[in-house]
Amino acid sequence: MAQNKVTTLQAINTALHEAMAQDDSILVFGEDVADPEEGGVNGATRGLSTEFGESRVRSTPISEQAIIGAAIGSAMAGMRPVAEIMLMNFSTVAMDMIVNHAAKLRYMSGGQTAVPLTIRVTTGAGFGTAGQHSDYLEAWFAHTAGLKVVTGSTPAETAGLLKACIFDDDPCIFIENLPAYWQKGEAPEPGQTIPLGKARIAREGSDVTVVTYGPQVAVAEAAAEQLAEEKITVEVVDLRTIQPWDRDTVLNAVAKTGRAVVSHEAVRAFGVGAEISSVIHEELFDQLRAPVQRVGAPSTAVPYSKALESAFVPDADKVVAAIRKTLK
Amino acid sequence: MNQASSTPDKAVLIDMYRKMTLAKQNDEQARKVIMSGKLPMIYYSPRGQEVIPAAVSVNLGAEDYICTIYRGIHDMLAKGVPLDSLWAELAGRATGTCKGKGGPMHITHPESGCMVTTGIVGSSMPIANGLALASQVRGEKRVTVAYFGDAASNIGAFHESLNMASVWKLPVVFVCQNNRYGEHTRFEKATAVERIADRGAAYNMPGIHVDGNDPLAMYAAAKEAVERARAGEGPTLIEAMTFRFYGHVFGDADGYMDKAEKEAAMAADPVPRYRQWLIDEGYASDDELTTMEDETGKRIRAAIDGALEAPWPDESELYTDVYVNDFSAA
Numbered sequence: 001m002a003q004n005k006v007t008t009l010q011a012i013n014t015a016l017h018e019a020m021a022q023d024d025s026i027l028v029f030g031e032d033v034a035d036p037e038e039g040g041v042n043g044a045t046r047g048l049s050t051e052f053g054e055s056r057v058r059s060t061p062i063s064e065q066a067i068i069g070a071a072i073g074s075a076m077a078g079m080r081p082v083a084e085i086m087l088m089n090f091s092t093v094a095m096d097m098i099v100n101h102a103a104k105l106r107y108m109s110g111g112q113t114a115v116p117l118t119i120r121v122t123t124g125a126g127f128g129t130a131g132q133h134s135d136y137l138e139a140w141f142a143h144t145a146g147l148k149v150v151t152g153s154t155p156a157e158t159a160g161l162l163k164a165c166i167f168d169d170d171p172c173i174f175i176e177n178l179p180a181y182w183q184k185g186e187a188p189e190p191g192q193t194i195p196l197g198k199a200r201i202a203r204e205g206s207d208v209t210v211v212t213y214g215p216q217v218a219v220a221e222a223a224a225e226q227l228a229e230e231k232i233t234v235e236v237v238d239l240r241t242i243q244p245w246d247r248d249t250v251l252n253a254v255a256k257t258g259r260a261v262v263s264h265e266a267v268r269a270f271g272v273g274a275e276i277s278s279v280i281h282e283e284l285f286d287q288l289r290a291p292v293q294r295v296g297a298p299s300t301a302v303p304y305s306k307a308l309e310s311a312f313v314p315d316a317d318k319v320v321a322a323i324r325k326t327l328k
Numbered sequence: 329m330n331q332a333s334s335t336p337d338k339a340v341l342i343d344m345y346r347k348m349t350l351a352k353q354n355d356e357q358a359r360k361v362i363m364s365g366k367l368p369m370i371y372y373s374p375r376g377q378e379v380i381p382a383a384v385s386v387n388l389g390a391e392d393y394i395c396t397i398y399r400g401i402h403d404m405l406a407k408g409v410p411l412d413s414l415w416a417e418l419a420g421r422a423t424g425t426c427k428g429k430g431g432p433m434h435i436t437h438p439e440s441g442c443m444v445t446t447g448i449v450g451s452s453m454p455i456a457n458g459l460a461l462a463s464q465v466r467g468e469k470r471v472t473v474a475y476f477g478d479a480a481s482n483i484g485a486f487h488e489s490l491n492m493a494s495v496w497k498l499p500v501v502f503v504c505q506n507n508r509y510g511e512h513t514r515f516e517k518a519t520a521v522e523r524i525a526d527r528g529a530a531y532n533m534p535g536i537h538v539d540g541n542d543p544l545a546m547y548a549a550a551k552e553a554v555e556r557a558r559a560g561e562g563p564t565l566i567e568a569m570t571f572r573f574y575g576h577v578f579g580d581a582d583g584y585m586d587k588a589e590k591e592a593a594m595a596a597d598p599v600p601r602y603r604q605w606l607i608d609e610g611y612a613s614d615d616e617l618t619t620m621e622d623e624t625g626k627r628i629r630a631a632i633d634g635a636l637e638a639p640w641p642d643e644s645e646l647y648t649d650v651y652v653n654d655f656s657a658a
Contacts, residue, residue: 056465058496065484066454066488066491069451069456069457069485069489070461072455073456073460074461076459077463078462107429108434110425112438113443146650168652
């Protein structure tokens with residue numbers, strides 16, 4: 001079935017085409033996103049401006065505050081903008097717009113205004129782009145009430161979740177993993193949307209539960225493969241929506257095994273894993289057979305050198321080591 | 329008064345005064361109720377700046393949008409935000425525009441076109457662009473006005489927003505109310521240009537420098553900018569010169585202000601000056617204006633009384649409106 005495999009990039013592009021064709025209120029803008037600028041530096045938005053016109057699909061100045069401001073205002077006026085911030089680190093330039101405005105306007109207006117925007121960001125270590133182009137900052141956004149934070153782990157998952165964000169009535173931060181752009185997977189079903197707030201069981205197992213998301217799902221699956229040789233079965237939960245997260249699915253999965261590891265590429269300290277681990281301890285303390293383990297990057301900037309970068313990103317060996325700790 | 333050939337007709341002249349006296353009296357009552365101890369609230373008095381939104385708003389329709397800032401109650405009232413729900417919001421009550429969740433710095437009332445009030449200097453402009461973008465994509469004739477102060481012209485969002493608005497020819501009017509101070513710091517000390525209007529040239533848009541305390545001059549500048557935006561010809565930057573009478577935040581000692589300059593500005597209060605002009609030119613009699621003022625004062629007092637009697641929000645409201653579908657935010 002090789003012909004049914006697509007890259008994540010192709011899946012994103014198809015999802016954007018489908019969404020724009022379905023709803024005239026969807027706008028796409030960001031740096032270089034229109035076709036005269038080659039449909040984005042990675043080609044994620046290629047073909048959109050040709051098909052839907054440069055009124056709905058616009059390349060912007062390199063002005064992240066203005067990009068997110070334009071998304072907020074147009075969303076409040078009834079559009080569904082999909083703003084691209086080329087790299088997640090660049091969202092820091094627009095934090096006032098994202099945190100003080102997009103996240104809070106529904107609440108501060110007492111529900112009178114909605115901000116149904118999607119901010120697509122790309123990030124992830126692996127390509128030697130170092131400290132200002134590779135950070136996973138999802139904990140910052142998950143810590144801000146009013147934002148939804150979403151990420152996919154395969155091409156099909158990415159497409160389905162992206163469409164759910166676009167048609168959702170709240171501001172969504174949609175995180176795309178850069179190294180995964182050129183990885184292939186099953187093609188999404190045409191028209192498929194994956195509901196937000198629902199985790200999925202990526203792999204079933206009965207000894208230990210690994211809760212993770214994004215590129216770390218594949219890492220957890222590789223760890224599970226390794227341990228399967230020792231007859232240790234690992235359940236992998238793909239969170240999909242980081243906030244608001246699916247507590248029921250996570251707690252049920254952990255209750256089943258009594259052991260949990262939470263893993264992400266972001267820095268471990270003060271990360272999403274800390275929150276999930278805390279809730280597991282609070283809710284399931286008497287059912288746990290071992291303390292919950294966390295896997296994440298060290299508290300450093302993402303380093304450049306291949307030797308250091310590989311050590312920075314949590315790999316299957318680190319996940320295996322964490323799983324073994326829960327089995328002691 | 330700058331008697332231009334574009335002097336509007338009588339109804340518009342009177343309407344401008346109605347908006348000015350509403351904002352002026354509302355401010356007087358606000359300061360009074362704060363001083364009385366009945367309503368402790370953070371308050372940024374716009375007293376002295378009433379002419380600007382009055383002259384802008386008579387050029388706008390109900391469908392047009394404004395984005396304003398924490399010192400923006402005069403802008404809201406001029407656009408038509410109703411007194412009752414405005415005051416209930418100031419008092420933090422359930423019947424407020426925002427159910428008591430926004431307060432003085434975040435009044436929102438989409439029904440009257442007041443889409444955002446921001447407490448962040450400079451942030452009205454990027455959002456105004458987005459509202460204008462929606463109008464442009466849909467082919468609507470709606471205009472968006474972004475109000476902000478002189479100090480906001482030194483923040484990055486101003487420059488990003490003007491550039492984008494100009495590149496995309498967005499139907500937006502940027503109205504800078506230059507009241508000579510950014511918080512406690514004098515304009516000259518913090519701003520590299522003598523005229524903020526000159527910054528329009530950097531973004532290839534008209535930069536209009538106008539006496540914002542002169543209703544006719546302000547009206548003419550606003551009219552041209554609004555018409556230009558509505559015609560799809562792009563944005564305009566208006567720098568409206570004015571002065572704030574009561575410091576940055578109400579209650580500050582304003583020791584940083586030039587006393588003589590402040591006294592001169594207050595002596596030249598633009599609202600009574602315009603009132604006298606309307607009488608002198610025969611547009612209204614003293615009695616007619618007094619009647620209007622009395623009625624306005626009654627409406628404001630009734631709104632305040634009603635607000636102070638209104639119910640507090642139920643504690644359950646803490647958790648609603650975070651997302652479209654509420655979930656446990658506790």
